[in-house]
Amino acid sequence: MSGMRTILTSLTLVGAVGASYGVWAIIVPGEEKKKELLKNLPESNPARMEESRRRNALMLQVLKDAAETKDNIARGYGGQK
Incomplete structure (x- = not known):
């Protein structure tokens, strides 16, 4: 047993x-599907990649500005009144 x-x-x-x-x-x-997915990524299109870089640079600038100020920028840009 x-x-x-x-x-x-x-x-x-x-x-x-x-x-x-x-x-x-x-x-x-499969391989064909992987190639199709890679072809449609934003990094494969130079215009979209440049747009992403520009957007990231703007976001980093906003974060840098927020780190340098004592104002609460969550309530609106430019400080409290």
Whole structure:
């Protein structure tokens, strides 16, 4: 009886590993899908990349200004009245 239990447990474990691998193989995109995703990233378009750089520079400037002032800029830019 113990031998049969060991065999069934082993088969169950192998089946679970096989099912997990099957699900993983279905979910992971193929090479063509990966290339398409990479092509549509913002970094691949120079105009969008420049726009992102400009936006990041503006955000860093706002953070720098906020760090240098004692005013609460969350209530509005320019301080309290």
